[in-house]
Amino acid sequence: MTTALxxxxxxxxxxxxxxxxxxxxxxxxxxxxxxxxVLLPAVCxxxxxxxxxxxxLRTVCGAVSLLGLxxxxxxxxxxxxxxxxxxxxxxxxxxxxxxxxxRQADVFLLFCKAYPAFAILLSLAWNGQIMLTVSLPLAVWxxxxxxxxxxxxxQAPATYRSPGYLxxxxxxxxxxxxxGFLVSRPAVLGAAQSAVGTVYFGLAVPVLTxxxxxxxxxxxxxxxxxxxxxxxxxxxxxxxxxxxxxMGAAGESISSNNFAPAVRPLLNGELLLKGAGxxxxxxxxxxxxxxxLHRSKAPLAGEGPASMQQASRRGRRRWPSFFLSPxxxxxxxxSRYLERQAHHGVDRQSSETSLDRLGRTPFLxxxxxxxxxxxxxxxxxxxxxxxxxxxxxxRLEKALEQPEENHS
Numbered sequence: 001m002t003t004a005l006x007x008x009x010x011x012x013x014x015x016x017x018x019x020x021x022x023x024x025x026x027x028x029x030x031x032x033x034x035x036x037x038v039l040l041p042a043v044c045x046x047x048x049x050x051x052x053x054x055x056x057l058r059t060v061c062g063a064v065s066l067l068g069l070x071x072x073x074x075x076x077x078x079x080x081x082x083x084x085x086x087x088x089x090x091x092x093x094x095x096x097x098x099x100x101x102x103r104q105a106d107v108f109l110l111f112c113k114a115y116p117a118f119a120i121l122l123s124l125a126w127n128g129q130i131m132l133t134v135s136l137p138l139a140v141w142x143x144x145x146x147x148x149x150x151x152x153x154x155q156a157p158a159t160y161r162s163p164g165y166l167x168x169x170x171x172x173x174x175x176x177x178x179x180g181f182l183v184s185r186p187a188v189l190g191a192a193q194s195a196v197g198t199v200y201f202g203l204a205v206p207v208l209t210x211x212x213x214x215x216x217x218x219x220x221x222x223x224x225x226x227x228x229x230x231x232x233x234x235x236x237x238x239x240x241x242x243x244x245x246x247m248g249a250a251g252e253s254i255s256s257n258n259f260a261p262a263v264r265p266l267l268n269g270e271l272l273l274k275g276a277g278x279x280x281x282x283x284x285x286x287x288x289x290x291x292x293l294h295r296s297k298a299p300l301a302g303e304g305p306a307s308m309q310q311a312s313r314r315g316r317r318r319w320p321s322f323f324l325s326p327x328x329x330x331x332x333x334x335s336r337y338l339e340r341q342a343h344h345g346v347d348r349q350s351s352e353t354s355l356d357r358l359g360r361t362p363f364l365x366x367x368x369x370x371x372x373x374x375x376x377x378x379x380x381x382x383x384x385x386x387x388x389x390x391x392x393x394x395r396l397e398k399a400l401e402q403p404e405e406n407h408s
Contacts, residue, residue: 005166006046009042009149012039013142015088016142018087019138020135026079027127027135037072041084055095058095059092061092066085066089097343098340101149103339111146112143119131119136144176147173327390330393334397337400354376368396372393372397376393
């Protein structure tokens with residue numbers, strides 16, 4: 001039951017990321033997106049994980065998600081739902097059942113980089129109201145679920161598969177989601193806006209205008225007389241006989257241009273309030289996310305020695321191969337191989353070497369493991385891997401991703 005729940009949450013996180021983009025286009029094209037429909041492919045994928053060693057059964061479980069097309073009203077929503085259903089079905093057919101904090105971190109970081117640009121550009125170019133009411137709520141839930149998965153998957157399998165540990169972390173995330181729901185209510189949002197406006201216009205604006213008022217006073221009473229005196233001196237030196245009257249007219253002309261009206265447009269209170277609100281919200285989200293992500297990573301007491309489940313940070317699938325050096329590509333391929341071993345229950349101990357890892361998973365090709373290890377040692381200690389070595393390491397790692405076919 002715990003296994004099915006974890007894989008359901010993992011697929012729900014992926015589909016929420018997809019829905020944050022797809023729901024916007026579907027709504028703009030006249031569809032009626034139903035966000036809860038993403039749960040059906042996620043549940044089917046979670047159930048199929050219980051039959052991960054039997055391709056036929058897991059594929060049938062994944063195919064059940066296609067029945068959701070009967071519940072989708074229009075062709076636009078059917079097209080959006082079909083992509084989500086095929087994604088979960090493909091992973092079930094392929095047997096891709098990896099639970100990894102590094103994988104979730106990659107999804108989270110990629111989403112945080114792509115979605116803000118997507119939201120801003122399409123809000124300005126197409127429909128900002130749909131972006132705020134349809135896409136943004138799904139994006140928030142996608143972020144919360146990815147943080148939840150990263151948080152629990154950092155622990156050893158014996159820890160994150162514990163029902164008590166899952167319930168404790170799920171409770172915290174639900175409280176955070178409830179807080180976001182309450183803040184979105186018009187009454188709460190109106191009260192918060194009134195409070196912020198009172199503090200801002202009653203305290204912040206007067207304090208912020210003091211330096212500007214001082215500058216305006218200095219310009220009017222110090223700089224202007226000095227400027228007038230310099231002009232008078234220049235006019236008198238040039239032989240102008242009517243320098244005094246000319247300077248008096250210039251002074252009156254300059255004095256008539258009050259500095260206050262030029263300053264007032266800079267103090268657009270509503271614009272500054274919105275900007276301050278956005279900055280405070282962003283800072284609060286960053287602080288909260290860092291707090292959730294950087295909590296203690298040690299396993300619970302009584303679990304025994306810590307097992308290094310997640311792969312090295314170099315193993316994250318963050319950048320395409322084009323942007324990596326051959327050494328980094330080889331080390332990334334080796335890290336993926338370690339993830340594959342961890343997926344099959346072979347946890348990495350802190351005292352193990354690369355030689356100790358060989359043969360730990362019986363159905364992996366031992367010759368491919370040996371070749372990948374030699375390339376890894378060449379890249380790590382010699383820093384002398386070539387592009388050909390990197391390509392070979394990636395081919396070996398992909399071959400080791402198919403343990404069932406290799407074993408047969």
